Amino acid sequence: MIRARGVEKRYGRRRALRPLDLDVDPGGFLVVTGANGSGKTTLLRLLAGLAAPTGGRLDVDTERGRLGYLGHEPLLYRDLTALENLDLFGRLYRVPERRERIGMLLERYGLWDVRGERLASYSRGMTQRLALCRALLHEPELLVLDEPFTALDVEGAELLDRQLTELAGTSTVVLTTHDPARVEPLASGLLALA
């Protein structure tokens, strides 16, 4: 599913990601760890196609519409409601039975009662839950999650644990975290960036 050979990223003279080799099979679950500034976010942006490598070769064997990405920002509109945001992205991703899928995700992530409120009024944790809903909306075959547990409360983190357990083995998951022990039982590989 993912094959990288000597992939690196530079912004001018600053190196954001040291050259690395990487293989992730379909259904694999890769956990990426590393100190701040080691290039975890850069690697995930490369995998998502949001940035281009400046060296090496990177092959990600999935279509753009089959990739789910959760970044540091929610990639949502602050002045739209949860429902309007997911409806827009559901249309663009051509999600079949969109309304049912959106309703199911909002219920699952505890946002159904606030579905009509603007994102701007959400707490950081609620925003992260909605961003997860957006990333999962189209049932991606490759899920790229950048520190997904950030800002989630205990209940939210447990919901995500359950979601990842369900996805493990069926979808390919690449996830960065500062707490690898949390997802270790699901992991098929561990990449420590220096």
Next chain:
Amino acid sequence: MSYFADVAALARKDLRLELRARDTLPAMMLFVLSTLVVFHFALPTGADEVAAQGLLWVALVFTALLGLARAWAPEREGGALEGLVLAPSDRSAIWLGKTAAVFVFLVLIELVALPAFAVFFSPIQAEGVLGVLLANVGICAVGTLLAAMAAASRTRELILPLLFLPLAIPLVVGGVGASVSTDPGRYLLFLGLYDAVFAILCWASFEYVVSE
């Protein structure tokens, strides 16, 4: 048809955001009206109509610039543009949806600005109105692309006018010509040609603006 469904969904989103936040339209409306008032007092009594028509176009272009500067603001906040870029839809649909929304904003502004101009100066003929509509297409097509390019920069307030105003000069020439010339057809044709060429160029190049 799914391409145009995407464009419609994206344009609807922009109109909804503006109806809700009212960030852009009121500012554009106040700007164009206050500019026309200033021009009314600045232009000497008895000044010819050609000068007044020129001032109308100055007001329209700078009002459009005000709207264009805010066009991508909702996408900047929260990184929503990356969310759109990741979607499987054709990326030019993002540009076309935004262009359509900015076009609607401009038309709404002109529904007030043109009658106000008629009150302060002189009524506008049908050719002039057609010129305004054709120029809108060019302003929105080019301006939306340039605003997307500028949005990625920290100095976007400076870069957008620097890029946009030189490219708007042909539109002003065509628009004023259509309003005051005895042969407006020539100028309307010129505006139509400008619209077609630049709309195609912008449509085709947007992909590269949002790709690293």
